[in-house]
Each structure stands twice: as structure tokens, then as C-alpha cells.
Amino acid sequence: MDTLRRSLTERNLWLFLVCTFLAWVTYHLKVATTAAWTDGTLDIVHARLITFDFVNNEQSRVLQYGIPEALVQVCGLSVRSAYTLQRLVFTTLALFTFARFLRCWLRPGAAFACVALYALLVAYSARNDLQESAPLLGLTFVGALWAIRERRDVLFAAIVWIGSLNNETMLFLPFLYLLVHADRSSLGTTMRVMLRAMLLGLSAFLSVAAIRYATRELPYLGGGWHLEENLRALGAVLLFFGTFWVLAVRKVKALPVFLQRALISIPFFLVPNLIVGVITETRLLLPLAFIVLPAALWTWIPEERVEEQ
Numbered sequence: 387m388d389t390l391r392r393s394l395t396e397r398n399l400w401l402f403l404v405c406t407f408l409a410w411v412t413y414h415l416k417v418a419t420t421a422a423w424t425d426g427t428l429d430i431v432h433a434r435l436i437t438f439d440f441v442n443n444e445q446s447r448v449l450q451y452g453i454p455e456a457l458v459q460v461c462g463l464s465v466r467s468a469y470t471l472q473r474l475v476f477t478t479l480a481l482f483t484f485a486r487f488l489r490c491w492l493r494p495g496a497a498f499a500c501v502a503l504y505a506l507l508v509a510y511s512a513r514n515d516l517q518e519s520a521p522l523l524g525l526t527f528v529g530a531l532w533a534i535r536e537r538r539d540v541l542f543a544a545i546v547w548i549g550s551l552n553n554e555t556m557l558f559l560p561f562l563y564l565l566v567h568a569d570r571s572s573l574g575t576t577m578r579v580m581l582r583a584m585l586l587g588l589s590a591f592l593s594v595a596a597i598r599y600a601t602r603e604l605p606y607l608g609g610g611w612h613l614e615e616n617l618r619a620l621g622a623v624l625l626f627f628g629t630f631w632v633l634a635v636r637k638v639k640a641l642p643v644f645l646q647r648a649l650i651s652i653p654f655f656l657v658p659n660l661i662v663g664v665i666t667e668t669r670l671l672l673p674l675a676f677i678v679l680p681a682a683l684w685t686w687i688p689e690e691r692v693e694e695q
Contacts (some may be wrong), residue, residue, distance in 0.1 A: 403483050404609050406474075406478045408477075408481055408502065414421075416473070416512045419514060421514055422518070431516055432454065432455070436453040438601070442674055444516075447519045453592075454469050454518075472518065477508065478608045479525045483525060484501050484528050484676060487531065487532045488533075490692065491645070491680055496683045504659070504675045504679060511672060513669075515571070517667075518655050519552045520672065523549065526548060526549030526674045527549065530556065531677075542586055550593055550594050560583040567583075612663060615664075617660065620665070629676050630682040634678045637685045645681045
């Protein structure tokens, strides 16, 4: 038993180091495509954010710039170094957590394939923007998915609340909680699950509402209505996961229940992004990788499956 425990600890250590390397690669690819990291724009934007003189949704994502500012003040880092550290740490933790999350359904090789594909999509979605809430969003989103699956309600509520202070995309997850735990055979049970989902997400919704009220006078970045242009650009959604969309849904009824219902939730994730987001900025779709990729590999490589516990 001690030998097995040491072996698992060593394997997890190497997994963490590999995830760190993948995070380092995605960081360099991000910087290579983002002149704003090195031409002084990052410092200017950060200065405006901490004086509450920028635009929404960036201004309302308080952890996006609050964590780097804390690193600047406490550790004496430069602004660029603080954002670099934030991106590296949260991307590493998101990759590692994703790998561990997948072990319920997939053997280590297939699980790592999902992790590598996610890292590739992170790099693929890089463009000249300073949307620095994305790394922590990845970590909190997959962490919340794990908490939903394991029925860790208090942990789920805490993760969603913290994540909502970084990116309002987290407000989608109480709906996913409802879908996953709803009992189709019992309306009463489903209503109780709905009430629980609302209560678990309440602190996040109230926090985001308070922040958005406080920043209500600030302009909205890029405007707040993009439905028509997004409908014309739906190909970006289809191309982002490409073949993996088909692999994920082709045997949807055979999938583990969690993945079945998570896939059903995807249209509800896409609708608000199609209305207020810019769908060609494919980083918006990155959280869906935590659902689409495991579903795709589970159906594609059946010999790599782990029986659901």
C-alpha cells in the first residue's frame, strides 16, 4: 500500500510539472500574439482598472486586476510580472485539476490527451487582447464542475462565488447544477434541486449585481449587443471544437449522466454569449472544453473508459 501511494504521489508530481510546462508554452504563445503585453498597454490598462476608470466587463471583474495589484503591492513585482505569475499559476492549476477531474471517466492516457487538447485550444484562442480573467475562470469553472459531480454543495457555492468576482461566466453554473441533479421522475425533487441551486448561487449573483451597479456608469467594451454579427459568424463555434463536437454527441445516450446533461446545457451557455459577446473571440468557448473533450474521448476510445463509480 505504501509503495502504491508513493507511486501515485510521484505520478501526480510529474503530472503537475507537465501541466506547468504546458502553461509556460501557452503563456509564451499568448505573449507572442499580444503586443499589448510588451508595449506598455498592459501597465496603462492596469492603472486605469485600479482607479476604476476603465470599461465593463473588465472593471467589474475585480479579481482579474485585484490579484495582480496585490502581488505588486505585497511582493514588489512589476505589473507585467504579476500578470505573468497569475496566468502561469492559474493555467497550471486548471490543467492539473482538469486531469484529476477526468479520472472518474477516463484512464490516465486519455485524460492527459484531454488536458493537452485543452492547452492547445488555450493557445489557439490567443489574440491581441488583455482578457486576463481567463486563466482563473478555467480553474474555477472546472473546479465547480467537479463539485457538482461530487455533490459538494458548500464547495460549489464557494467556488462559484469566488469565480464570479473574476468572471460573470460562472453564473451559468447554478443552472448546470440544476440540470445535472434534476430528477425527471419527480417534480417535487426537481423543485427542491432548483431551490438549492438558486441558494447556492445567490451570493455570486448578489455580488455581481452589486459590482455591476457600482460600475453602472462605465461604458460597455465593444457595446452590449452582437447577436446579428454572431449569427453570421457561427462557424467560429463549430470550428473551435471541430470533429470533437461530433464525437461528443454521436453516442450521447451512452455517456455518463453528468456528461449527458452537461452537453444539454451547452445551448444555454451559448445564447448569452451570442447576444452580448463576440463569438469570434473563441476564448469565450474555452469553458466548454471541460465538457466536450471528455465526452468526445469517452465515445471515441471506449477502451480508455473507466466505469463510473
